[in-house]
Amino acid sequence: MTEHTPATPLPPEPAAPTVSQPATPPLRRPSPITRATLLAYLCLIVYASWFPFSGWHNQGLSPFIFLETMKMPRWWTMFDAVTNVIGYIPLGTLIVYALYPRIKGVWALLIAAVCGALVSGTMEAVQTFLPTRVSSNLDFYTNAIGCALGGVFGVLSARRLLDLSQLQQLRQAWFAPHASQGLVLMALWPLAQIYPQNFLYGLGQLLPILSDWLSELLDQEIDLASLIRPDVDLTVEQYWLSETIITACGMVGAGLTLLCLLRKPAPRGLLVAAMIAASVVVKALASALLFAPENAFVWVTPGAEGGFLIGAIMLAGLTYAPHVAQRRLAIITLLLGLAIINTTPANPYFVATLQTWVQGKFLNFNGAAQFLSLLWPLFAVWFLWLPSHKLNAAKVS
Structure with missing residues (x-):
């Protein structure tokens, strides 16, 4: 009769080395505040450009007459030019912020510049039907430049203001999600x-x-x-x-x-x-x-x-x-x-x-x-x- 010796338990298999997983970056989402602000600012531009909304009629002029000459308007001031540039800077910045993070960098800047030119051109073209307003190539160029400058600022500041900003943290802590x-x-x-x-x-x-x-x-x-x-x-x-x-x-x-x-x-x-x-x-x-x-x-x-x-x-x-x-x-x-x-x-x-x-x-x-x-x-x-x-x-x- 043979004697059976108890089987020696096998040593436990060494645990597989754990690979530390990198922390999941926070999910970047579009900012509804910037999109709502962009819509409001566009409404302000339309109202300011076509105010006082009276006397509409065809004056026999081409809507794009402001693009048919490269000469400066007879009457203009540095105040008008600077105001036109400053007035469109927020528009360019808000366009870039509204596109972020889906579109950013150079592409966001190009979109902002093109949109600024289209908005400014539309405002000037419609002004040809308002006797109290005068369309101007200077207004068109200065507005487009302002929007492009705003786009540059938006590209440089979007990540810091929208992703890493303490204001964003306060927004989430103090205000409702749908506010x-x-x-x-x-x-x-x-x-x-x-x-x-x-x-x-x-x-x-x-x-x-x-x-x-x-x-x-x-x-x-x-x-x-x-x-x-x-x-x-x-x-x-x-x-x-x-x-x-x-x-x-x-x-x-x-x-x-x-x-x-x-x-x-x-x-x-x-x-x-x-x-x-x-x-x-x-x-x-x-x-x-x-x-x-x-x-x-x-x-x-x-x-x-x-x-x-x-x-x-x-x-x-x-x-x-x-x-x-x-x-x-x-x-x-x-x-x-x-x-x-x-x-x-x-x-x-x-x-x-x-x-x-x-x-x-x-x-x-x-x-x-x-x-x-x-x-x-x-x-x-x-x-x-x-x-x-x-x-x-x-x-x-």
């Missing part, structure tokens, strides 16, 4: 204060513009405001009350719109205060530049002061209210402000001050500023009316 369009909207609110207005934060006075357009279209005098409001003179107290409500509604509506975009960790009060402070600074600088330095604070009236105080108190109390309540109150205040601003007669003192405003070289700039002043409240209401899941994303901490 991109809202951020563009809120960045434009202080700029909307540039155009002279009857009242502080009295944006959206559409009836006078619509009346002028309808009067020209129908070839008869039309005043839509007189059809809506009663033909009575307001007392000083009633006028101040209207001004107070308009200022408070505009301030609260904008502040609540910003609050709807914020996450819980964001410094809400500080961000709202910074936005309002920016609007005051822009308003004062614009008043001093467009009129005279002594008129920098001509808009500070008893009604504006009262509305500003009421607005600050309301925003302080609603800073940590539920987002649904903030969104609904923002819509209500914006619509209420639109209703009152379009039914309150103009301040005679403001009308007299406006007569001293010589637009001159700022015609294009003023057209863009008026565009913001008229349509910002409508854009804000439209944004707040979007499907609630986009705004409710701000609740995520």
